[in-house]
Amino acid sequence: MTKSTTFPTTHDTASRPRAPDARDWRCRKCFKLLGRRSARSVHVNFARGHQYIVSTPVTAVCRCCGTLNEIHKTT
Numbered sequence: 001m002t003k004s005t006t007f008p009t010t011h012d013t014a015s016r017p018r019a020p021d022a023r024d025w026r027c028r029k030c031f032k033l034l035g036r037r038s039a040r041s042v043h044v045n046f047a048r049g050h051q052y053i054v055s056t057p058v059t060a061v062c063r064c065c066g067t068l069n070e071i072h073k074t075t
């Protein structure tokens with residue numbers, strides 16, 4: 001497994017979306033999209049249009065495979 005720890009440390013990451021995939025929060029097992037990372041929060045989308053913006057640490061169970069996924073920090 002390889003971890004992608006190539007997050008830029010500058011503040012203007014929004015103006016230059018160099019790696020859009022780096023903001024995706026995906027299931028570590030089946031790679032299903034669970035949410036989107038923001039600067040200090042995680043934007044979670046549910047299937048029926050419910051949206052939640054939560055702050056880290058976040059724990060979510062993948063609706064596809066049931067794997068527990070955690071985010072401790074978004075940066």
Ligand SMILES: [Zn+2]
Nearest residue numbers: 027030062065
């Ligand atoms: Zn999954």
